[in-house]
Amino acid sequence: xxxxxxxxLVQLRRRVSAFLLPFSVSGSFWGRLQASAVSxxxxxxxxxxxxxxxxxPNKKDLPADIAEQMEExxxxxxxxxxxxxxxxxxxxxxxxxxxxxxxxxxKETGNxxxxxxxxxxxxxxxxxxxxxxxxxxxxxxxxxxxKPTLADQVMVNWRKADLSDRERAMLEFALAxxxxxxxxxxxxxxxxxxxxxxxxxxxxxxxxxxxxMANRIALLTDMHPNPEYYTMGRIPEEKEKGNSS
Numbered sequence: 001x002x003x004x005x006x007x008x009l010v011q012l013r014r015r016v017s018a019f020l021l022p023f024s025v026s027g028s029f030w031g032r033l034q035a036s037a038v039s040x041x042x043x044x045x046x047x048x049x050x051x052x053x054x055x056x057p058n059k060k061d062l063p064a065d066i067a068e069q070m071e072e073x074x075x076x077x078x079x080x081x082x083x084x085x086x087x088x089x090x091x092x093x094x095x096x097x098x099x100x101x102x103x104x105x106x107k108e109t110g111n112x113x114x115x116x117x118x119x120x121x122x123x124x125x126x127x128x129x130x131x132x133x134x135x136x137x138x139x140x141x142x143x144x145x146x147k148p149t150l151a152d153q154v155m156v157n158w159r160k161a162d163l164s165d166r167e168r169a170m171l172e173f174a175l176a177x178x179x180x181x182x183x184x185x186x187x188x189x190x191x192x193x194x195x196x197x198x199x200x201x202x203x204x205x206x207x208x209x210x211x212x213m214a215n216r217i218a219l220l221t222d223m224h225p226n227p228e229y230y231t232m233g234r235i236p237e238e239k240e241k242g243n244s245s
Contacts, residue, residue, distance in 0.1 A: 051085040052222035063091050069098075079228050082132070086221045097214070104206045111200045112170075115145035119167065120174045120207045122151050123158055127178050128215035135225035137211075142233025169194040173201065174208040 059067050066088055074080040087094040105117050118141035125133035138151035153161035158171055169190050176187055183205075191201050217223075 051082050052224065054086065054089045054221055056085045057088055062088060066091055066094055079226055081136070082223055082226055083136075083218075086217075086223050089221075097217075100210060101214075104203070104210050107203065109199075110203050111196060112203050113144070115141055115147075116167070116170060117207055118144055119151070119154065119171065120204060121211050122154055123171045123174060124178045124208045124211040125215050126155055126158075127175060128212060128219075130215035130218050132218040132223040132225050133211060133215055135229045139229040139232035146233075148234050166194040170196065170204055174204050177205040177208040178212050 062070075070080060070084050070088065073084055084094075087097055105114075105121075118137045121137035122134060122141055125137060134155065138155070141151045142148050150162060154163075154171075158175075159168075163171070173187055173191055173196075176183060188198065188201055191204075196204070
């Protein structure tokens with residue numbers, strides 16, 4: 001029984017970490033988000049709300065682990081990402097979705113940085129015309145990379161963006177997977193020329209494939225970005241501190 005409880009807690013923590021803000025985020029913006037979370041804790045007890053084409057279940061009707069995860073996500077983010085609301089409509093799929101997201105995005109081995117992974121998510125989501133995922137993962141890329149404009153450049157035309165040769169090769173492979181092209185030895189060789197091995201190629205492809213699926217769920221459900229994502233990572237922390245003083 002204790003082992004089952006411990007395993008459940010570990011799974012809960014993994015799922016919650018899936019869409020949390022990077023731990024490097026700090027300063028007045030982070031403080032405002034946390035204050036907002038305290039004054040506006042997650043609750044759908046009174047009425048059934050909609051987050052697109054599907055209703056968000058009442059909190060009392062949700063499985064306990066999912067309700068707890070949503071509360072923790074809002075407490076740590078400062079707001080509840082809409083993907084949590086939408087996916088709570090299907091609890092079993094909610095668990096599977098966030099578990100796999102955690103596996104591909106929080107993998108600690110390999111040569112992909114968190115900024116790399118977020119850039120793949122952005123590029124894939126652009127090809128699939130998915131505003132939710134573009135907005136969310138552009139924000140995460142800005143915060144991990146400390147580059148406030150690169151994701152915007154990729155949105156317009158990734159081939160003209162200020163990418164390194166390594167990043168360009170990575171996105172070229174990711175988008176080949178996204179577009180369901182036949183992956184050949186030439187694709188692998190181009191990656192290897194920039195320091196990626198076969199396991200890295202799998203990681204790049206798995207992230208692209210996951211977001212190809214996530215993009216379609218977002219479009220199916222009419223998932224909209226939380227407004228907080230649009231400004232995240234655009235103002236250097238030093239400037240924001242100066243503006244708030």
